[in-house]
Amino acid sequence: MMGSGGMVVMDEDACLVDVSRFFQDFTQKESCGKCTFCRIGTRHLLTILERLTSGEGREGDLERLQILSEDIRDGSLCGLGRTAPNPVLTSLRYFREDYEAHVKEKRCPGKMCRPLIAYYIDLEKCARGCNACEGCCPTEAVFITADRKRGIDQAKCVKCGECMVVCPPEYDAVRRVSPPHLAPIVERPEKKP
Amino acid sequence: MTTRIITITVDQTPIDVEEGANLLAACLAHGITIPHLCYLEGLASASASCRLCFVQIAGRSRPTPACTVTVSEPITVDTGTPAVRRLQKAGLQMLLSVHRVDCRRCPANRRCELQRIAKFLKVGLNAGPLERRLKEPEVEAIHPRIDYYPNRCVLCGKCIHACRSRHPQSILTFAKRGFETRIAAYGTPEARGASVEGCRACIDVCPVAALQHRPDEPGL
Numbered sequence: 001m002m003g004s005g006g007m008v009v010m011d012e013d014a015c016l017v018d019v020s021r022f023f024q025d026f027t028q029k030e031s032c033g034k035c036t037f038c039r040i041g042t043r044h045l046l047t048i049l050e051r052l053t054s055g056e057g058r059e060g061d062l063e064r065l066q067i068l069s070e071d072i073r074d075g076s077l078c079g080l081g082r083t084a085p086n087p088v089l090t091s092l093r094y095f096r097e098d099y100e101a102h103v104k105e106k107r108c109p110g111k112m113c114r115p116l117i118a119y120y121i122d123l124e125k126c127a128r129g130c131n132a133c134e135g136c137c138p139t140e141a142v143f144i145t146a147d148r149k150r151g152i153d154q155a156k157c158v159k160c161g162e163c164m165v166v167c168p169p170e171y172d173a174v175r176r177v178s179p180p181h182l183a184p185i186v187e188r189p190e191k192k193p
Numbered sequence: 194m195t196t197r198i199i200t201i202t203v204d205q206t207p208i209d210v211e212e213g214a215n216l217l218a219a220c221l222a223h224g225i226t227i228p229h230l231c232y233l234e235g236l237a238s239a240s241a242s243c244r245l246c247f248v249q250i251a252g253r254s255r256p257t258p259a260c261t262v263t264v265s266e267p268i269t270v271d272t273g274t275p276a277v278r279r280l281q282k283a284g285l286q287m288l289l290s291v292h293r294v295d296c297r298r299c300p301a302n303r304r305c306e307l308q309r310i311a312k313f314l315k316v317g318l319n320a321g322p323l324e325r326r327l328k329e330p331e332v333e334a335i336h337p338r339i340d341y342y343p344n345r346c347v348l349c350g351k352c353i354h355a356c357r358s359r360h361p362q363s364i365l366t367f368a369k370r371g372f373e374t375r376i377a378a379y380g381t382p383e384a385r386g387a388s389v390e391g392c393r394a395c396i397d398v399c400p401v402a403a404l405q406h407r408p409d410e411p412g413l
Contacts, residue, residue: 033348033367033374036244040287043372044323064322071283074255074276075244 015110016091016098021049027084038081041072045088053113057103065099066092108178114159118180121150121163125173133163133174143188151186202269215239216262217246220272227272228281228310230400231349232260243349244284245310249274256280282314290320292401293327293344301402307347328375335378336364336385338407339396343375346403352376352395362388365395376404 010019024046033039045068048061069085069092076082092099101107108116121133121142126149133150134142141156142163150173152163164174177183197212203225210219218234220227230243239260247256251269256277259270271277288307296302296318311318328343335341348367353376356363364385368377378385396404 028371031371033369033371034240034242036242036284036287036347039348039372039374040291041283043326044287044290047324047326060322067283071280075247075280075284077241077244 013110013112015053015108015112016095017049017102017108018053018110018112020087020091021046021053023087024049024084027080030080031084032080035075035077035081037072037075038077038084041068041075042081042084044068045072045085049088052099052102053108053115055102055106055113055115057106059103061103062092062096062099106179111176111178113178116180117159117176117178118154118183119152119157119159119161119163120175120177120183120186121152122173122175123149123151123186125171126150127168127171127173130168130171132166132168136162136166138162145186146189151188152183153188154180154183154185199264199267201264201267204270204272210264212265214264215260216248216264216270217259219264220248220259220270225272226313227259228285228313229260230306230310230347231351233351233354236354240350243288243347245281247277247280248272249277278314281310282316285310285314285316286319286321286323288347289318290323291326291328291344292320292347293331293342294318299345299402300405301345301400305402306400333375334407335376336389337382339378340405340407341376342403342405345401346376347401348374348376349400351398351400352404355394355398356389359392359394360389364389 024042027042028046031038031042045065048065051057052061065088069088072085073082073089076084098109101109102113102116106116111117123145128148138160139156139158141153142150143153145151161176164176167174198209199212200207200209203220208219208223217227217229217232227246227248229246231240232246241258241261244258246259248259249256249271250262256274292307296305296308299305308318331342331344333341333343350367353363353365353367356365364378364380366377366379368375393406396406
Protein backbone atom coordinates (compact mmCIF):
# COMPACT_ATOMS: atom_id res chain seq x y z
CA MET A 1 0.00 0.00 0.00
CA MET A 2 2.75 2.42 0.83
CA GLY A 3 5.22 1.07 -1.70
CA SER A 4 7.42 -0.49 0.94
CA GLY A 5 6.52 -4.03 -0.04
CA GLY A 6 4.92 -4.55 3.34
CA MET A 7 1.41 -5.67 4.02
CA VAL A 8 -0.98 -4.20 6.54
CA VAL A 9 -3.96 -6.24 7.65
CA MET A 10 -6.90 -4.31 9.01
CA ASP A 11 -10.28 -5.45 10.26
CA GLU A 12 -13.63 -3.85 9.59
CA ASP A 13 -13.05 -1.42 12.46
CA ALA A 14 -10.48 0.45 10.37
CA CYS A 15 -11.60 3.58 8.56
CA LEU A 16 -9.89 3.69 5.18
CA VAL A 17 -10.35 7.45 4.93
CA ASP A 18 -8.52 7.84 8.22
CA VAL A 19 -5.82 5.41 7.10
CA SER A 20 -5.31 7.49 3.93
CA ARG A 21 -5.11 10.60 6.04
CA PHE A 22 -2.51 8.94 8.23
CA PHE A 23 -0.36 8.00 5.23
CA GLN A 24 -0.65 11.49 3.74
CA ASP A 25 0.41 12.95 7.06
CA PHE A 26 3.44 10.67 6.91
CA THR A 27 4.31 11.72 3.34
CA GLN A 28 3.97 15.33 4.37
CA LYS A 29 6.63 14.85 6.99
CA GLU A 30 8.88 12.94 4.59
CA SER A 31 8.57 15.27 1.58
CA CYS A 32 11.84 17.11 0.98
CA GLY A 33 10.04 20.03 -0.65
CA LYS A 34 12.02 20.10 -3.87
CA CYS A 35 9.36 19.54 -6.50
CA THR A 36 6.07 21.36 -6.86
CA PHE A 37 3.72 18.38 -7.00
CA CYS A 38 4.96 16.63 -3.88
CA ARG A 39 5.59 19.79 -1.86
CA ILE A 40 2.25 21.50 -2.53
CA GLY A 41 0.06 18.72 -3.91
CA THR A 42 0.36 16.34 -0.98
CA ARG A 43 -0.46 19.20 1.38
CA HIS A 44 -3.70 19.80 -0.49
CA LEU A 45 -4.47 16.07 -0.39
CA LEU A 46 -3.98 16.08 3.37
CA THR A 47 -6.21 19.15 3.77
CA ILE A 48 -9.08 17.44 1.96
CA LEU A 49 -8.64 14.18 3.89
CA GLU A 50 -8.55 16.05 7.20
CA ARG A 51 -11.75 17.76 6.17
CA LEU A 52 -13.41 14.41 5.44
CA THR A 53 -12.34 12.78 8.70
CA SER A 54 -13.52 15.75 10.72
CA GLY A 55 -16.96 15.61 9.14
CA GLU A 56 -16.61 18.71 7.00
CA GLY A 57 -16.40 16.98 3.65
CA ARG A 58 -17.93 18.88 0.76
CA GLU A 59 -19.56 17.94 -2.49
CA GLY A 60 -16.81 17.45 -5.09
CA ASP A 61 -14.10 16.56 -2.59
CA LEU A 62 -13.85 12.97 -3.83
CA GLU A 63 -13.44 14.05 -7.44
CA ARG A 64 -10.81 16.56 -6.34
CA LEU A 65 -8.96 13.86 -4.42
CA GLN A 66 -8.93 11.65 -7.50
CA ILE A 67 -7.65 14.35 -9.87
CA LEU A 68 -5.08 15.67 -7.41
CA SER A 69 -3.78 12.17 -6.70
CA GLU A 70 -3.35 11.39 -10.38
CA ASP A 71 -1.55 14.68 -10.95
CA ILE A 72 0.84 14.07 -8.06
CA ARG A 73 1.50 10.49 -9.20
CA ASP A 74 2.33 11.58 -12.75
CA GLY A 75 4.04 14.85 -11.99
CA SER A 76 6.34 14.26 -9.03
CA LEU A 77 10.09 14.06 -9.30
CA CYS A 78 10.98 11.08 -7.14
CA GLY A 79 9.49 7.84 -5.90
CA LEU A 80 8.14 9.39 -2.72
CA GLY A 81 5.84 11.76 -4.56
CA ARG A 82 4.98 9.20 -7.22
CA THR A 83 3.75 6.69 -4.66
CA ALA A 84 2.41 9.17 -2.10
CA PRO A 85 -1.13 9.25 -3.50
CA ASN A 86 -1.36 5.44 -3.84
CA PRO A 87 -3.25 4.90 -0.55
CA VAL A 88 -5.80 7.51 -1.66
CA LEU A 89 -6.13 6.12 -5.18
CA THR A 90 -6.54 2.48 -4.12
CA SER A 91 -8.87 3.18 -1.20
CA LEU A 92 -10.98 5.46 -3.40
CA ARG A 93 -11.20 2.65 -5.92
CA TYR A 94 -12.08 -0.18 -3.55
CA PHE A 95 -13.78 1.62 -0.66
CA ARG A 96 -15.48 4.51 -2.37
CA GLU A 97 -18.68 3.97 -0.36
CA ASP A 98 -16.68 4.68 2.84
CA TYR A 99 -15.61 8.04 1.42
CA GLU A 100 -19.15 8.80 0.29
CA ALA A 101 -20.51 8.01 3.75
CA HIS A 102 -18.10 10.59 5.22
CA VAL A 103 -19.18 13.28 2.76
CA LYS A 104 -22.89 12.67 2.33
CA GLU A 105 -24.04 11.16 5.63
CA LYS A 106 -21.23 12.49 7.86
CA ARG A 107 -20.93 8.88 8.93
CA CYS A 108 -17.73 6.90 9.51
CA PRO A 109 -18.42 3.23 8.68
CA GLY A 110 -15.34 2.08 10.61
CA LYS A 111 -16.35 4.27 13.57
CA MET A 112 -12.84 5.63 13.85
CA CYS A 113 -13.12 9.32 12.98
CA ARG A 114 -13.79 10.94 16.33
CA PRO A 115 -15.83 13.94 15.16
CA LEU A 116 -18.19 11.50 13.40
CA ILE A 117 -18.85 9.11 16.29
CA ALA A 118 -20.44 9.14 19.75
CA TYR A 119 -20.32 6.77 22.71
CA TYR A 120 -23.33 5.97 24.85
CA ILE A 121 -24.18 3.49 27.56
CA ASP A 122 -26.91 0.96 26.88
CA LEU A 123 -29.09 1.28 29.98
CA GLU A 124 -30.57 -2.19 29.43
CA LYS A 125 -27.14 -3.71 29.90
CA CYS A 126 -25.49 -1.35 32.37
CA ALA A 127 -25.08 -2.87 35.84
CA ARG A 128 -25.94 -0.81 38.88
CA GLY A 129 -22.99 -0.29 41.13
CA CYS A 130 -20.24 -1.07 38.63
CA ASN A 131 -18.07 2.01 38.38
CA ALA A 132 -15.44 1.02 35.80
CA CYS A 133 -16.37 3.58 33.16
CA GLU A 134 -16.76 6.48 35.52
CA GLY A 135 -13.42 5.70 37.09
CA CYS A 136 -11.46 5.68 33.85
CA CYS A 137 -13.08 8.66 32.10
CA PRO A 138 -10.45 11.39 31.77
CA THR A 139 -12.96 14.22 31.37
CA GLU A 140 -15.60 13.26 33.94
CA ALA A 141 -18.13 12.83 31.17
CA VAL A 142 -19.61 9.70 32.78
CA PHE A 143 -22.31 10.48 35.33
CA ILE A 144 -24.69 8.49 37.51
CA THR A 145 -28.30 8.38 36.32
CA ALA A 146 -31.35 8.60 38.54
CA ASP A 147 -31.55 4.79 38.81
CA ARG A 148 -27.83 4.45 39.63
CA LYS A 149 -26.76 3.43 36.13
CA ARG A 150 -24.25 5.38 34.06
CA GLY A 151 -24.71 7.91 31.28
CA ILE A 152 -22.30 9.87 29.07
CA ASP A 153 -22.37 13.64 28.84
CA GLN A 154 -21.79 14.15 25.09
CA ALA A 155 -20.64 17.73 25.59
CA LYS A 156 -17.80 16.60 27.84
CA CYS A 157 -16.91 13.33 26.08
CA VAL A 158 -13.64 13.42 24.09
CA LYS A 159 -14.39 10.02 22.49
CA CYS A 160 -11.24 8.34 23.73
CA GLY A 161 -13.07 5.00 23.99
CA GLU A 162 -11.60 4.12 27.40
CA CYS A 163 -15.04 3.38 28.87
CA MET A 164 -15.69 0.88 26.10
CA VAL A 165 -12.40 -0.86 26.87
CA VAL A 166 -12.97 -1.13 30.60
CA CYS A 167 -16.67 -2.02 30.59
CA PRO A 168 -16.66 -5.65 31.84
CA PRO A 169 -17.47 -8.13 29.05
CA GLU A 170 -20.40 -9.60 31.00
CA TYR A 171 -22.15 -6.21 30.74
CA ASP A 172 -20.69 -4.91 27.44
CA ALA A 173 -22.85 -1.83 27.84
CA VAL A 174 -20.83 0.88 26.05
CA ARG A 175 -21.89 1.44 22.45
CA ARG A 176 -20.21 3.39 19.68
CA VAL A 177 -22.32 4.90 16.91
CA SER A 178 -21.85 6.99 13.79
CA PRO A 179 -23.13 9.56 12.99
CA PRO A 180 -23.13 10.91 16.56
CA HIS A 181 -26.78 11.98 16.64
CA LEU A 182 -27.77 8.29 16.83
CA ALA A 183 -26.72 8.21 20.47
CA PRO A 184 -29.79 8.44 22.74
CA ILE A 185 -29.77 11.48 24.98
CA VAL A 186 -29.54 10.62 28.68
CA GLU A 187 -30.10 13.60 30.96
CA ARG A 188 -27.65 14.18 33.77
CA PRO A 189 -29.75 14.35 36.95
CA GLU A 190 -29.82 17.66 38.80
CA LYS A 191 -27.42 17.75 41.70
CA LYS A 192 -29.20 17.70 45.05
CA PRO A 193 -28.43 20.76 47.08
CA MET B 194 36.01 15.42 -33.71
CA THR B 195 32.92 17.33 -34.73
CA THR B 196 29.69 17.08 -32.81
CA ARG B 197 27.10 14.93 -34.45
CA ILE B 198 23.92 16.71 -35.50
CA ILE B 199 20.70 14.87 -34.72
CA THR B 200 17.41 15.74 -36.31
CA ILE B 201 14.56 15.52 -33.83
CA THR B 202 10.91 16.19 -34.53
CA VAL B 203 9.15 18.65 -32.26
CA ASP B 204 5.45 19.24 -32.92
CA GLN B 205 5.82 17.81 -36.46
CA THR B 206 8.68 20.21 -37.24
CA PRO B 207 12.15 18.74 -37.75
CA ILE B 208 14.90 20.62 -35.92
CA ASP B 209 18.64 20.00 -35.95
CA VAL B 210 20.21 19.61 -32.54
CA GLU B 211 23.77 18.85 -31.46
CA GLU B 212 24.20 15.49 -29.83
CA GLY B 213 24.18 15.80 -26.06
CA ALA B 214 22.15 19.02 -26.08
CA ASN B 215 19.42 19.61 -23.56
CA LEU B 216 15.99 19.12 -25.08
CA LEU B 217 14.41 22.10 -23.30
CA ALA B 218 17.28 24.43 -24.29
CA ALA B 219 17.15 23.19 -27.89
CA CYS B 220 13.40 23.77 -28.14
CA LEU B 221 13.68 27.25 -26.62
CA ALA B 222 16.52 28.11 -29.01
CA HIS B 223 14.29 27.14 -31.92
CA GLY B 224 11.47 29.38 -30.71
CA ILE B 225 9.30 26.59 -29.33
CA THR B 226 7.65 27.73 -26.10
CA ILE B 227 7.71 25.29 -23.20
CA PRO B 228 6.72 26.66 -19.78
CA HIS B 229 9.61 26.41 -17.33
CA LEU B 230 10.79 28.03 -14.11
CA CYS B 231 13.82 26.25 -12.68
CA TYR B 232 15.93 25.45 -15.75
CA LEU B 233 19.39 27.02 -15.83
CA GLU B 234 21.85 26.59 -18.65
CA GLY B 235 25.21 25.12 -17.83
CA LEU B 236 24.16 22.94 -14.94
CA ALA B 237 25.54 19.40 -15.05
CA SER B 238 22.13 17.96 -14.22
CA ALA B 239 18.88 19.88 -14.27
CA SER B 240 17.14 20.28 -10.95
CA ALA B 241 13.79 19.44 -12.60
CA SER B 242 11.97 20.74 -9.56
CA CYS B 243 9.37 23.09 -11.03
CA ARG B 244 7.72 20.27 -13.00
CA LEU B 245 6.35 22.55 -15.73
CA CYS B 246 8.45 21.75 -18.82
CA PHE B 247 6.68 18.46 -19.50
CA VAL B 248 6.70 17.12 -23.06
CA GLN B 249 5.49 13.87 -24.53
CA ILE B 250 8.26 11.83 -26.11
CA ALA B 251 6.98 9.19 -28.52
CA GLY B 252 7.31 5.74 -27.02
CA ARG B 253 7.18 6.85 -23.38
CA SER B 254 4.13 6.11 -21.30
CA ARG B 255 3.81 9.50 -19.60
CA PRO B 256 5.09 13.06 -20.07
CA THR B 257 8.74 13.76 -19.22
CA PRO B 258 10.25 17.06 -18.10
CA ALA B 259 12.14 18.34 -21.15
CA CYS B 260 14.98 19.71 -19.02
CA THR B 261 15.96 16.17 -17.98
CA VAL B 262 16.29 14.89 -21.55
CA THR B 263 19.65 14.83 -23.29
CA VAL B 264 19.30 14.41 -27.02
CA SER B 265 21.15 11.27 -28.14
CA GLU B 266 18.87 9.84 -30.81
CA PRO B 267 16.27 11.15 -33.27
CA ILE B 268 13.21 11.38 -31.02
CA THR B 269 9.72 12.63 -31.74
CA VAL B 270 8.45 15.17 -29.25
CA ASP B 271 5.00 16.66 -28.74
CA THR B 272 4.87 19.73 -26.50
CA GLY B 273 1.10 20.08 -26.26
CA THR B 274 -0.69 16.77 -25.71
CA PRO B 275 -3.68 16.79 -23.34
CA ALA B 276 -1.64 14.89 -20.73
CA VAL B 277 1.17 17.45 -20.92
CA ARG B 278 -1.22 20.36 -20.59
CA ARG B 279 -3.06 18.68 -17.72
CA LEU B 280 0.15 18.35 -15.70
CA GLN B 281 1.33 21.86 -16.56
CA LYS B 282 -1.99 23.39 -15.51
CA ALA B 283 -2.05 21.31 -12.32
CA GLY B 284 1.51 22.37 -11.47
CA LEU B 285 0.74 26.02 -12.11
CA GLN B 286 -2.41 25.83 -9.98
CA MET B 287 -0.41 24.33 -7.14
CA LEU B 288 2.18 27.09 -7.37
CA LEU B 289 -0.59 29.69 -7.43
CA SER B 290 -2.29 28.10 -4.42
CA VAL B 291 0.68 29.18 -2.28
CA HIS B 292 1.19 32.47 -4.10
CA ARG B 293 -0.03 35.90 -3.11
CA VAL B 294 -1.75 36.95 -6.33
CA ASP B 295 -1.53 40.70 -5.94
CA CYS B 296 -0.02 41.54 -9.31
CA ARG B 297 -0.77 45.24 -9.26
CA ARG B 298 1.34 45.78 -6.19
CA CYS B 299 4.03 43.25 -7.18
CA PRO B 300 7.29 44.55 -8.68
CA ALA B 301 7.34 41.59 -11.05
CA ASN B 302 4.07 42.61 -12.68
CA ARG B 303 4.26 42.24 -16.48
CA ARG B 304 7.61 40.50 -16.38
CA CYS B 305 6.48 37.70 -14.07
CA GLU B 306 7.09 34.15 -15.25
CA LEU B 307 3.87 32.94 -13.62
CA GLN B 308 1.87 35.52 -15.59
CA ARG B 309 3.64 34.48 -18.78
CA ILE B 310 3.01 30.77 -18.18
CA ALA B 311 -0.64 31.33 -17.25
CA LYS B 312 -1.14 33.35 -20.42
CA PHE B 313 0.54 30.65 -22.49
CA LEU B 314 -1.60 27.90 -20.94
CA LYS B 315 -4.68 30.12 -21.34
CA VAL B 316 -5.64 29.84 -17.66
CA GLY B 317 -6.39 32.51 -15.10
CA LEU B 318 -4.04 33.47 -12.29
CA ASN B 319 -5.92 31.46 -9.70
CA ALA B 320 -5.55 28.19 -7.88
CA GLY B 321 -8.73 26.69 -9.33
CA PRO B 322 -10.36 24.38 -6.80
CA LEU B 323 -7.34 24.34 -4.49
CA GLU B 324 -7.49 26.21 -1.21
CA ARG B 325 -5.05 29.06 -0.85
CA ARG B 326 -2.40 28.45 1.79
CA LEU B 327 -0.18 31.44 2.44
CA LYS B 328 2.79 31.70 4.72
CA GLU B 329 3.49 34.03 7.60
CA PRO B 330 5.12 36.51 7.75
CA GLU B 331 4.71 38.13 4.37
CA VAL B 332 8.27 39.51 4.28
CA GLU B 333 11.43 38.20 5.91
CA ALA B 334 14.68 40.10 6.23
CA ILE B 335 17.06 37.28 5.34
CA HIS B 336 19.97 39.59 4.70
CA PRO B 337 20.93 43.17 5.72
CA ARG B 338 19.93 44.33 2.26
CA ILE B 339 17.62 41.66 0.91
CA ASP B 340 13.99 41.01 1.76
CA TYR B 341 12.45 37.62 1.02
CA TYR B 342 8.77 37.25 0.12
CA PRO B 343 7.82 33.60 0.77
CA ASN B 344 4.36 34.06 -0.73
CA ARG B 345 5.85 35.09 -4.07
CA CYS B 346 8.64 32.51 -4.16
CA VAL B 347 8.24 29.47 -6.41
CA LEU B 348 11.35 27.77 -4.96
CA CYS B 349 12.98 27.38 -8.36
CA GLY B 350 16.44 27.72 -6.79
CA LYS B 351 17.81 30.11 -9.42
CA CYS B 352 18.90 32.64 -6.78
CA ILE B 353 20.88 29.98 -4.95
CA HIS B 354 22.62 28.94 -8.14
CA ALA B 355 23.32 32.55 -9.07
CA CYS B 356 24.90 33.15 -5.67
CA ARG B 357 26.95 29.95 -5.77
CA SER B 358 28.34 30.65 -9.22
CA ARG B 359 29.50 34.17 -8.28
CA HIS B 360 30.83 33.98 -4.75
CA PRO B 361 33.34 31.57 -3.26
CA GLN B 362 31.19 31.60 -0.13
CA SER B 363 27.63 31.78 -1.32
CA ILE B 364 25.10 32.97 1.23
CA LEU B 365 21.79 31.65 -0.08
CA THR B 366 20.38 28.19 0.55
CA PHE B 367 17.17 26.26 0.87
CA ALA B 368 16.02 25.99 4.46
CA LYS B 369 13.50 23.76 6.21
CA ARG B 370 11.78 21.00 4.28
CA GLY B 371 8.55 19.81 2.74
CA PHE B 372 5.82 22.40 2.56
CA GLU B 373 7.84 24.73 4.79
CA THR B 374 10.80 24.93 2.40
CA ARG B 375 12.03 28.47 1.88
CA ILE B 376 15.08 30.49 0.90
CA ALA B 377 17.40 31.54 3.72
CA ALA B 378 20.88 32.98 4.18
CA TYR B 379 23.91 31.57 5.98
CA GLY B 380 26.06 33.29 8.56
CA THR B 381 25.80 36.38 10.70
CA PRO B 382 24.21 39.49 9.21
CA GLU B 383 27.63 41.23 9.00
CA ALA B 384 29.29 38.33 7.23
CA ARG B 385 26.40 38.06 4.79
CA GLY B 386 26.60 41.73 3.94
CA ALA B 387 30.34 41.82 3.39
CA SER B 388 30.74 38.68 1.30
CA VAL B 389 28.30 39.73 -1.41
CA GLU B 390 28.82 43.51 -1.39
CA GLY B 391 27.61 45.14 -4.57
CA CYS B 392 26.08 41.98 -6.05
CA ARG B 393 22.42 41.69 -6.90
CA ALA B 394 22.51 38.60 -9.07
CA CYS B 395 19.93 36.74 -6.98
CA ILE B 396 17.47 39.64 -7.15
CA ASP B 397 17.88 39.97 -10.91
CA VAL B 398 17.52 36.25 -11.64
CA CYS B 399 14.33 35.77 -9.61
CA PRO B 400 11.42 35.15 -12.01
CA VAL B 401 8.77 36.34 -9.54
CA ALA B 402 10.44 39.15 -7.54
CA ALA B 403 10.54 37.12 -4.36
CA LEU B 404 13.89 38.68 -3.44
CA GLN B 405 13.86 42.43 -3.16
CA HIS B 406 16.47 45.02 -2.43
CA ARG B 407 15.46 46.57 0.90
CA PRO B 408 14.29 50.08 0.00
CA ASP B 409 15.58 51.84 3.13
CA GLU B 410 19.17 50.74 2.57
CA PRO B 411 20.38 52.07 -0.78
CA GLY B 412 23.64 51.26 -2.45
CA LEU B 413 23.65 47.51 -2.91
